[in-house]
Amino acid sequence: MPRLILCSDDFAFSREVSLTITGLAQAGKLNAISCMAVMPGWPTDAALLRYLPDHVEIGLHLTLTGERPLTAMPRLAPQGHLPAINDLGRLTRAGTAPLDEIAVEVRAQFDSFIQALGRPPAFVDGHQHAHALNGIRDIVLEETAIRAPGAWVRCCTDSFIAMMSRPFRGKALASAWHSLGLKRDATRHGLRCNDSFAGHYDFASDYTSLFPVFLRRPGMVHLVMCHPGKGDRANDEIASARVREATALRALSIADMAAAEGLAFPA
Numbered sequence: 001m002p003r004l005i006l007c008s009d010d011f012a013f014s015r016e017v018s019l020t021i022t023g024l025a026q027a028g029k030l031n032a033i034s035c036m037a038v039m040p041g042w043p044t045d046a047a048l049l050r051y052l053p054d055h056v057e058i059g060l061h062l063t064l065t066g067e068r069p070l071t072a073m074p075r076l077a078p079q080g081h082l083p084a085i086n087d088l089g090r091l092t093r094a095g096t097a098p099l100d101e102i103a104v105e106v107r108a109q110f111d112s113f114i115q116a117l118g119r120p121p122a123f124v125d126g127h128q129h130a131h132a133l134n135g136i137r138d139i140v141l142e143e144t145a146i147r148a149p150g151a152w153v154r155c156c157t158d159s160f161i162a163m164m165s166r167p168f169r170g171k172a173l174a175s176a177w178h179s180l181g182l183k184r185d186a187t188r189h190g191l192r193c194n195d196s197f198a199g200h201y202d203f204a205s206d207y208t209s210l211f212p213v214f215l216r217r218p219g220m221v222h223l224v225m226c227h228p229g230k231g232d233r234a235n236d237e238i239a240s241a242r243v244r245e246a247t248a249l250r251a252l253s254i255a256d257m258a259a260a261e262g263l264a265f266p267a
Helices: 015-026 042-051 085-094 099-117 127-132 136-147 160-164 169-178 182-188 207-214 239-251 254-260
Strands: 003-011 032-035 057-062 123-126 196-198 221-226
Touching (some): 003 015, 003 254, 015 032, 015 042, 015 239, 032 123, 042 099, 057 099, 085 127, 123 127, 127 136, 160 169, 207 239
Parallel strands (some): 003 032, 003 221, 032 057, 196 221
């Protein structure tokens, strides 16, 4: 039976975000959590993950934009702060991204994840989908194949019909464009990917109304990203959206909504 993976990104972005995410998982509202092992609070927040239901998958949210890296990156982050996603994208398109620095940082984030949890991630993705960028994706797939060969990797593509059936088509098409060929590349490394992907929106619209649309036209393994949270960490551009998402997810009957689209959840 096709299944829904409802994945909360940005665990460890702040303590409040981490507490919100684990609360939702304990309540049966999420079945995957993607963790920012680059964050200062990650080692402490990781303890919150130890008592979740077995069906909740814990993955690595590789972070190559917007935060402080774990390693010295004098070319990519000369001031100690990773670039914005658009800047990183320009570097990869121009072939000038310091891939050697990025490879060291990716390894360090895998180390941080495994050290805190004592096991490899169940899946791997990237903050703002940076893991799919050309050049970077090869590093991510190679490291995942070595460190977490049983993991699946997020692919941000879907069928054209499915993307056109949901709102915010431009965002979906942009993500799909950056992920072109990712499934093929993952297969070459012996890795799996999700079959379909949704969750794009403007972080301002009514999430309760939008959520059912994310479940339309699913594949066999349908991945929906979300970003629930709480609090007001400095420079968090989607702080209010996190609260709205958390409120909506608590209230929605997600298993029933998934079943209406032929999807198993939380399995």
